[in-house]
Amino acid sequence: MSEISISIPSLSENIRIVESFIDNAKEKFELNDDIYGNIMIAVTESVNNAIIHGNEGNKDKNVFLTLNMENNSIVFNISDEGKGFDYNSLPDPTAPENIDKPGGRGIFLMKALSDELTFEDDGKKVKLSFYIN
Secondary structure (H helix, E strand, O other): OOOEEEEEEOOHHHHHHHHHHHHHHHHHHOOOHHHHHHHHHHHHHHHHHHHHHHOOOOOOOEEEEEEEEEOOEEEEEEEOOOOOOOHHHOOOOOOHHHOOOOOOOHHHHHHHHOOEEEEEHHHOEEEEEEEOO
């Protein structure tokens, strides 16, 4: 199966384009509601991170989103044009000193909702996999 991809300028209102992209995937691949819900939250969170942190809200920079079927997984790749980040030294959002901080939960959520989460290219690319069987 070929890859499906879109690219969007870094504006938070473009999240709705991502939501439509995921809605189309739900229909095309007949995803059940649980997987669909997890994908919706994890992928939009990842795109939001790419817009806000990766591209620093610069509308001249794009976020790229691709979808592939690999074996029994639906795989989303989200990449930005930012500087990347050190994903190994993120503060734990569940640690007592961080529990009241508004940020820092996105990657934690993405990890919890996806079956596999990997970072590539110095953190500029996120790969989210969801098992479907």
